[in-house]
Amino acid sequence: MYGLKDKLAVVTGAGIGIGKSIALRLAEEGANVMVLDVDAATAEQAAKEIRDLGRKCQGMQVDVSDFTQVDTAIRATLRSFDKIDILVNNAGISPMGLLVDTTVETFDRVMRVNLNGVFNGCKSVGTHMMENKAGKIINIASWFGKVGKHSFSAYCASKFGVIGLTQSLAMEMASHGVNVNAVCPGTIVETAMREETDREAIRLGRLTAKQRESQIPLGRVGLPADIAKVVAFLASSESDYMTGQALNVTGGLIMH
Numbered sequence: 191m192y193g194l195k196d197k198l199a200v201v202t203g204a205g206i207g208i209g210k211s212i213a214l215r216l217a218e219e220g221a222n223v224m225v226l227d228v229d230a231a232t233a234e235q236a237a238k239e240i241r242d243l244g245r246k247c248q249g250m251q252v253d254v255s256d257f258t259q260v261d262t263a264i265r266a267t268l269r270s271f272d273k274i275d276i277l278v279n280n281a282g283i284s285p286m287g288l289l290v291d292t293t294v295e296t297f298d299r300v301m302r303v304n305l306n307g308v309f310n311g312c313k314s315v316g317t318h319m320m321e322n323k324a325g326k327i328i329n330i331a332s333w334f335g336k337v338g339k340h341s342f343s344a345y346c347a348s349k350f351g352v353i354g355l356t357q358s359l360a361m362e363m364a365s366h367g368v369n370v371n372a373v374c375p376g377t378i379v380e381t382a383m384r385e386e387t388d389r390e391a392i393r394l395g396r397l398t399a400k401q402r403e404s405q406i407p408l409g410r411v412g413l414p415a416d417i418a419k420v421v422a423f424l425a426s427s428e429s430d431y432m433t434g435q436a437l438n439v440t441g442g443l444i445m446h
């Protein structure tokens with residue numbers, strides 16, 4: 191256990207999937223959690239499950255691609271709590287498609303959610319953390335942020351961007367007591383994004399996640415909880431001497 195008692199965490203895209211698993215794990219570690227998601231119903235459901243653990247938690251409907259919405263939610267949070275200790279920028283989308291089939295609007299939307307969304311969270315919460323001289327920011331990138339992939343040009347571009355943003359902000363914030371790291375999940379199942387990607391893979395005659403399982407050195411696909419436990423570590427004082435890192439949690443799919 192990583193001992194996050196009475197810390198306040200903000201997790202984006204926490205209504206379902208990896209984000210929800212992260213929010214629940216941070217709550218199990220003792221943290222109070224703000225659940226931000228574009229989907230109000232799932233945000234409230236996740237918040238209820240966290241309150242059932244005995245933590246303070248509120249679901250907030252926020253589109254991370256819109257800075258004003260993010261900043262308004264953070265200002266509201268800071269009226270109820272005196273500080274934010276942990277920010278997890280997890281919200282993301284991953285439409286598949288060849289360049290010839292990817293519209294300008296789709297490319298722009300992926301960048302706005304996956305990259306601008308991380309910037310928006312870092313700007314709003316990071317500024318507060320720097321003033322407070324303490325904080326942990328964890329950005330959920332992807333192993334597709336380290337290697338280009340067929341049919342994922344927009345997604346890869348956005349996730350490479352998240353790692354670059356993480357490294358730059360780690361340098362800017364280090365002297366202000368704020369650690370900024372990224373986590374790069376591999377093939378994680380039991381999420382809506384994975385189900386959608388598998389459906390698209392079948393349509394295109396490609397292999398699903400399960401069918402590619404034998405290519406993973408540790409011999410299995412990942413689960414949201416595999417990501418959540420690494421995020422809990424990065425949110426804790428156990429990782430105080432780490433910043434600017436992009437940690438692969440892929441079962442060995444990638445090693446750099």
Ligand SMILES: NC(=O)c1ccc[n+]([C@@H]2O[C@H](COP(=O)([O-])OP(=O)(O)OC[C@H]3O[C@@H](n4cnc5c(N)ncnc54)[C@H](O)[C@@H]3O)[C@@H](O)[C@H]2O)c1
Pocket residue numbers: 202203204205206207208209226227228229232252253254255280281282283284303307330331332333374375376377378379381382383384
């Ligand atoms: N599932 C995987 O295999 C995998 C692999 C690598 C990286 N990731 C990354 O992990 C993160 C979570 O993925 P997941 O598989 O849990 O996805 P998911 O689709 O299951 O969940 C994503 C959540 O983000 C929310 N969201 C989407 N757009 C939003 C917006 N504009 N503002 C606020 N919330 C928004 C959704 O409502 C949903 O609750 C993403 O950043 C994704 O790129 C996932």
